[in-house]
Amino acid sequence: MNYYDEIKNELINNEINKSVKNYSINKSDLNTYYKVGKMLNDAGKHYGENVICDYANKLKNELNKKYNERTLRRYRQFYRFVKDLKWSSLPTELSWSHITELMILSNADEVNYYISIVINKNISYRKLREIIKNDEYSRVDEKTKYKIRNNDKLNIKDLVKNPILIKNCTNYECFSEKVLKKIILEDIESFMKELGDAFSFVGSEYKIKVGNRYNYIDLLLFNIEYNCYVVVELKITELKKEHIGQIQVYMNYIDENVKRINQDKTIGIIVCKQDNKYVIKYCSDDRIIAREYELI
DSSP: OOHHHHHHHHHHHHHHHHHHOGGGHHHHHHHHHHHHHHHHHHHHHHHOTTHHHHHHHHHHHHTOTTSOHHHHHHHHHHHHHHHHHTOSSOOTTSOHHHHHHHTTOOOHHHHHHHHHHHHHHTOOHHHHHHHHHTTGGGGSOHHHHHHHHTTOOOOHHHHSOSSEEEOOTTOOOOOSHHHHHHHHHHTHHHHHHHHOSSEEEEEEEEEEEETTEEEEEEEEEEETTTTEEEEEEEOSSBOOHHHHHHHHHHHHHHHHHTOOTTSEEEEEEEEESBOOHHHHHTOSOTTEEEEEEEEO
């Protein structure tokens, strides 16, 4: 078999398909890169590792400079990646740029998790790069991973990462809840994305009156998708049972005085330095979520 001629023909045919059938560019690219990768893999077994360098030099002269050694090695990596994951078909909903971000991963479950995220949320390869870098896969629980893989309905609790990564852009020393709040407010959009999707900011130090005393909710958010208010309380200590009681009071106040009749019940999120599984285990209100935070 003349591997070089076969590879050259595949690349030429793909260029023709891309110019004639614009709607199927992505499918054509992935199929071509997979076939070329397979032939490069087989050619390497017959002629040695240097064959990729030889083919790249010839292709650059005869076709296009973009077919350099690095590109050909990426095609071979793609073939091996697909083979190792045992995909029955190529995920053509993903672009080649998405695929190149995924190829740094070796865990099949992790790869399939991110593929589901890309397809279900229609995120860009740049966003995919960001969530891989932030190791989102290890920060969601197994129940959530199962739901995402099976395209099951998710709730707010499923989407809140653990730990929550908080960007400390100005390198504050976090020695109080007031400072922690200041850090969050400096990049509130990033913080809300750590909690999930479709959050909007209502206010900080949100004033409420309980009996004859005023209280202040650290952060009040609203989730558009789930149509509910979300009370966020910040703690720089380990989670304690009194934190549960405090946030329950705030949630009940919002339900009785702010929430409209067509909106769902308020959710509570306690962001703490250290979780206490036993406190949450014996909490009777399943609307309350506790998550650790980590400054980055």
